[in-house]
Amino acid sequence: MKKAYLCTLMKNRFLILAILVSLLAACRSEFEQVRLSNDPERIQKKAVEYYQDGEYQKALSLIEIIINSFRGRSEFEDLNYMMADSYYHLRDYEMASQYFKNFANGFLNSSRREEADFLSAYCYYLLSPSWRLDQDNTIKAINSLQTFINAYPNSERNTQCNTLMDELRLKLEEKAFQQGILYYNLRQYQAAIYSLDNMLKDFPDTKRPDEVRYYIIKSAFEYAANSVYDKRKERYEEAVERGEEFLKKHRNSDYLREVRDIVAESKTKLKLLENERYQIQSSRNGS
Numbered sequence: 001m002k003k004a005y006l007c008t009l010m011k012n013r014f015l016i017l018a019i020l021v022s023l024l025a026a027c028r029s030e031f032e033q034v035r036l037s038n039d040p041e042r043i044q045k046k047a048v049e050y051y052q053d054g055e056y057q058k059a060l061s062l063i064e065i066i067i068n069s070f071r072g073r074s075e076f077e078d079l080n081y082m083m084a085d086s087y088y089h090l091r092d093y094e095m096a097s098q099y100f101k102n103f104a105n106g107f108l109n110s111s112r113r114e115e116a117d118f119l120s121a122y123c124y125y126l127l128s129p130s131w132r133l134d135q136d137n138t139i140k141a142i143n144s145l146q147t148f149i150n151a152y153p154n155s156e157r158n159t160q161c162n163t164l165m166d167e168l169r170l171k172l173e174e175k176a177f178q179q180g181i182l183y184y185n186l187r188q189y190q191a192a193i194y195s196l197d198n199m200l201k202d203f204p205d206t207k208r209p210d211e212v213r214y215y216i217i218k219s220a221f222e223y224a225a226n227s228v229y230d231k232r233k234e235r236y237e238e239a240v241e242r243g244e245e246f247l248k249k250h251r252n253s254d255y256l257r258e259v260r261d262i263v264a265e266s267k268t269k270l271k272l273l274e275n276e277r278y279q280i281q282s283s284r285n286g287s
Helices: 002-035 039-050 057-071 076-090 093-106 113-127 136-151 157-183 191-204 209-225 229-249 256-286
Strands: none
Touching: 002 039, 002 057, 039 057, 039 256, 057 076, 076 093, 076 113, 076 229, 093 113, 093 191, 113 136, 113 157, 136 157, 157 191, 157 209, 191 209, 209 256
16 A cells, blocks of 8 residues: 555656646747747747846847848838847946947937946946946946937936946045055155045045044154155155145144144154254264
8 A cells, every 4th residue: 555655656757747837838948949949039928028028138139139130221220229228227237338339330320328338328327337346337337427418408317327426436535545555554655645635636525624634644744754864854844834825724624733733743743853964964064
């Protein structure tokens, strides 16, 4: 009895497995049969179905086979757009950007041209990484979004473009600031000064100019302190000059007290240097 039950159970399992395998094979065979059919009309129809059902990889695979067969026909525009949009939904933003741009350039009278141009730029926004990484795609995104605004000055999407560009510029600003701080922490004070000075030029509207200048002044002071003797005077003078400029521009800064201390210490160092020079000169004259 037990043996018969086990045999029946095994047969049922094999039957269920066979049914599942058959169903999977049928699903695969439908796609494969269409793909290998050599029938552009059939392939195009199925590609549209896959696209509408959100099966973008299958749609893309079929579109790539037959797209050139529809060149010069009304379906050609739709297939090109579906190709770009499929890459977009598959999160292959580099390819999507390229195909959206190709669409915009290839279908100048299309009602979807503006949308394609925007999405081409937006893909670079999506490719923009953390500020810690290389920012090539961030720069490409800013340039592409600005190009869109220039091309479509009355577009409703321009407000969004400006918002996205502001976000991207903040990322570049953070990258520039952290680069300067890295130089400071590595005690490469001249490089820190140069880097942070450039940051203020590149991002004049930064919301933390006092913090940037504070690190420039600290770098200038440390640069003077670690310089050869003959260079210290001019470099302490630069620290004083930068510090006094800070005190005029940022009267309510949280760094005010520290900058005052740096200015005072720099002036003390200058007096000591002047006294040393005087003593050396007096000694030479006396001899």
